Amino acid sequence: MIAIIDYDAGNIKSVEKALLLLNQEVEITRDRETILAADKVILPGVGAFGDAMENLNRYRLTEVIHQVTEKGTPFLGICLGLQLLFERSEEAPGVEGLNLLKGEILRIPDQEGLKIPHMGWNSLHLSNHGKLFQGVEEGAYVYFVHSYYLKAQEEQIVKASTEYSTHIHASVEQGNIFACQFHPEKSSDVGLQILKNFVAV
Numbered sequence: 001m002i003a004i005i006d007y008d009a010g011n012i013k014s015v016e017k018a019l020l021l022l023n024q025e026v027e028i029t030r031d032r033e034t035i036l037a038a039d040k041v042i043l044p045g046v047g048a049f050g051d052a053m054e055n056l057n058r059y060r061l062t063e064v065i066h067q068v069t070e071k072g073t074p075f076l077g078i079c080l081g082l083q084l085l086f087e088r089s090e091e092a093p094g095v096e097g098l099n100l101l102k103g104e105i106l107r108i109p110d111q112e113g114l115k116i117p118h119m120g121w122n123s124l125h126l127s128n129h130g131k132l133f134q135g136v137e138e139g140a141y142v143y144f145v146h147s148y149y150l151k152a153q154e155e156q157i158v159k160a161s162t163e164y165s166t167h168i169h170a171s172v173e174q175g176n177i178f179a180c181q182f183h184p185e186k187s188s189d190v191g192l193q194i195l196k197n198f199v200a201v
Contacts, residue, residue, distance in 0.1 A: 001025045002199070003038035005065070007055040009045030009080060011183070018185035018195055030059050040198070041068050044185075045080035046145065049105065050092030052080055062098065069100055072176050074201045082150060082172070082179035091148050101174060102153035108146070111165040117147040122162045122170075122182075130159025130173050132180070132197045142170075142180075142187040142194075150181060176201075 002019055004012055006028045019026045027034060035041055043065065045052055056062045069075050077085045086097045089105035097105075108116050121141045126133050149168040152158050160171035160180075171180045178198060184191035 001027055001038050002040045002042060003035045004028045004042045004044060005035065005061060006030045007045070007052065007059055007061055009047045009052055009055070011044050011046040011079065011185075014183075015042060015044045015078065015185045018192060019199075021192065022196055022199060024199060030061060032060070032064050035061075035064050035068060036071075038068075038073065040074045040076070040201070041065075042076045042078065043081035043084065044078040045084070047080055048091060049080070049083055049089040049097070049148070050095045052084055053092070053095050053097065056084070056098075065098060066100070069177055074176050074198065075178065076198050077177075077179035078185070079146060079181060079183055082181050083148060085177065085179055086150065086152075089148060100177060101157065101172065101179075103151055103169075105148045106151055108149050108168075109165050114165050116165075117145060118164045119145045122164060124160040124162055124170055124182075126160050128156055128159050130171060131201060132171060132173065132178055132194050133159060134197050135193055136190055140190045142182040142184065142190055144170075144182045146181060 083105045086103045157172045157174045184194040
């Protein structure tokens, strides 16, 4: 069973729908025991970093996420879910992230002709043999919606990047922790392949 963590962040239903297409048993939950018992766990989300951390703390999910990742359960962060895995974000100065991975979340720099938030399809440059990208071609297009981007501390955890006003770390993997800044559940066949790869981990 795949547990999708419910912490009042948007975009949970579309992740569930994509997993059901892959014939997976899915449960949207914030129940500690259900999350700890799951075969895999997903932290989706659209919204603000500060509000999201406040909700995770309020529902006592921060500790559960640390327990799940420590015991080796495959864990996937999507969009805001990727950002929360890191130490901090310019969007919410002074708010500590989950601190599971090293790096920070920065605002996409303004550039003439480019809109922020970055909304739309961008191509990926693949690197470092990501498990999520088995069967995905170099340059494949995926769907992004974000105003802030990841700058990971360690290049080797970065498995995909893209360019939009700056160099954006679009996907990372470290041990049993996986994360995508883009939305695989809204990225057509490429996105379904990425989710299928996560299911197969």
